[in-house]
Amino acid sequence: MYLALAKQSNQSIAYEFIFRAFSTVPEIQALLFTFFLLLYLIILFGNVSIIWVACTDHSLRVPMYFFLGNLSFLEICYTTVTVPQLLSSILDAHRPIPVANCGIQMFFFLALGGTDCFMLAVMAYDRYVAICHPLRYSLIMTWQICTWLVVGSLMLGIVVSLELTVLIFTLPFCGHQPEINHFLCDVPPVLRLACADIRVHQTVLYSVAVTVLTIPFIIICISYIYIVTAILRIRSTTGRQQAFSTCSSHLTVVIIQYGCCSLVYLRPKTDSSEDDDRHLALIYTFVTPLLNPLIYSLRNKDVKQALKKVIRTRAGTRVR
Template identity: 50%
Template structure:
């Protein structure tokens, strides 16, 4: 543009928690402890689902994969947050930001699909118990997990390409704790309405569809449980499903608020809080939710952990 001085953005500055200068060391300590809890808790779930013979079932196969996913999911964002807090160097290159966003979205959508697969597994186990070993055999379970991991890749690559093909020619200050869609679109020059529409459509299809599948599965599960004649049987069935429902509520509740609500209601502070829920808080509580509410997992932990 003739007569106008434009600066092409080649890197971004993640503002993160720069508005809390006196709390940088405290925040680093908190996030470091949380990261260690996430790594150790989810790694322990992976180990016990692999070594304990009583946990060699489809439910725990999915749980082990889910724990591995949670480790990957937090590793995409938390180490960068820790580095920014420790060094106070908040710069991230254009390529690194694109890579972080791409991997983050792939893992996030994979989590949506995997939670839906776990709900379907519980539906078959409770509503069709006689056919459960036949339907949920190892080959089917492996294909479901592979499908959950692979389905998101082409969608995310197209979405990330659309976002990073936009011209970034103004401020490079990203008001977020990691590279995410809405903060990036705020920095883009020109009209981003088509990109925002694409985000909402993808969010509705690949976020709401798994959520509705989970909802339908659990409506059928609860209906089947209420028909059980034994009180103990109903309690055991509810106990098995309640852990998964708690994780679904934490993850989908916070993620849908960030990605599906109208643009006019977006706020950097609110987005930052809710994004911490589905990227940090949920992965931290998952091992606790699944272990404290599951007698089989507690029994396996007692075998593995030193007395």
């Protein structure tokens, strides 16, 4: 009898998941695959270009572009963790993903996403020091401090992600290949598949989301209160416009990133919110990494000039 119960229990435990398909119509699948692949390639090209320019142009070797290059590298890793799996599931909607692989994807997705949020706060602090304390900027934002800020952001993202991922995957997931109503192994849709009491896990998730989203956002808001106050004191109209242009690029990315993530992780969960979470995840998986290089390159004169200089140099080298 005990052996029978154990066998039945073992059969009910899920070892694989499948993702809910966007569509099972071959023509639509091909269209979606092409569309997402094109977006992914544009994201890679745009962010690699930012890193390339920041590393090769000596005039951009300042903390602001050091942080921007690291942010671009995070965006490349962030999308690479999710998009290949998305493309695979579009081509084969019934292809399963092992629970272990799902846990690995969740860990890197949360770690890189958390690091991204902390990095945006670091960049806001950098702008605060540059605008509010310009004479002391080089003394405060030394290369050692900048490196530690980047490493610290990464460590915080890894610690938070590891704790949450381990906690989630200690739960039992029941059923034969349960379906994740998502295109990646994010925490809310995976939690819904657990056949155990998840109230503690939901509380931890909410606490982590508040820590990763709210605290950096408060730092960003405080920084920009001081920044706007300092900008309004600038007598030169050109100086005010240049300062606002630099800050507005960063604020645009912040609003999109934090707005979408807050709606996914901080709002009350209902059955109707599952599809909304899936759609919102597309925004911070594709739109933010895509806009990051476009916003900073199109709205930043230094980056545009550096891009032109590098392209001319490369073109001249090839001609010779």
